[in-house]
Amino acid sequence: MHTYGLSGSTIAMQGRKTCQIKYTFPDIPVLLPLFLFKWTYNDMRAVLQRVSKAHVNVNDQCTGSIDHGLLILLGVHSDDTEKDLQWLVDKILNLRIFEDNEGRMNLSLLDVQGKLLVVSQFTLYGDCRKGRRPSWSSAAPPEKAKTMYEQFIEKCRQRHVTTETGVFQADMQVSLVNSGPVTMLLDSHKLF
DSSP states (O other), X not given: OEEEEETTEEEEEEXXXXXXXXXXXXXEEEEEOGGGOOOOOOOOEEEEEEEEEEEEEETTEEEEEEEEEEEEEEEXXXXXXXXXXXXXXXHHHHOOOEEOTTSOEEXXXXXXXXXXXXXXXXXXXXXXXXXXXXXXXXXXXXXXXXXXXXXXXXXXXXXXXXXXXXXXXXXXXXEEEEEEEEEEEEETTOOO
C-alpha cells in the first residue's frame, strides 16, 4: 500500500484500481467509501514524433519505412481495454499537429494524408520512482500487448492510413528525422 498526503487528506493506494481517501477534520477522521471515486492508473500510452522520414530495422532488414507522417512508440498497460485503444487511434489520427498554409499547426494526419510507423514500446511503462532499476510491472504481458498492438495497427489501416510497423518483441533500430521537432505524449486516461 502506498500512502500520499494532500491538504487535509490522505490517499492510500492499493493496487492499480483501488484507493481509500481519508479526510481528517479537526480530530474526526472520516473514511470515504471507494465507490465514490474513480481512481485508475491503467492507460494506453504513445509517444508521437512528427517525421519527414523514419524507418525501423530488425537484423539489418528494413521492416517499415515512411516519409511524411508520424512515428508512434506504443505502450500497452496490463489493464487496457478496447475503449483505450479506440480513444488513442482517434486522437492520433485527428490530432492537429501538421502545419497549414499559414504555418500554424492546424492539420491532422488524415488532412495531410500522412503515414504511420508504429513500434511497440513496453518501456513506456518503466517506473523509475524507486531504486535504480525500472519496474515493468504495469506493462501488459506479451500476449495481450501483441494483440492490442496488432488491433491498433488494423484500426489505423481501416481508416485508410498507410501504416508500417516494427516487429513485436524484436530488437529494433529506429531511425527518424523529427520534423519541427514535434513530439507529443498521449495517454488514454489523460494523465499528460
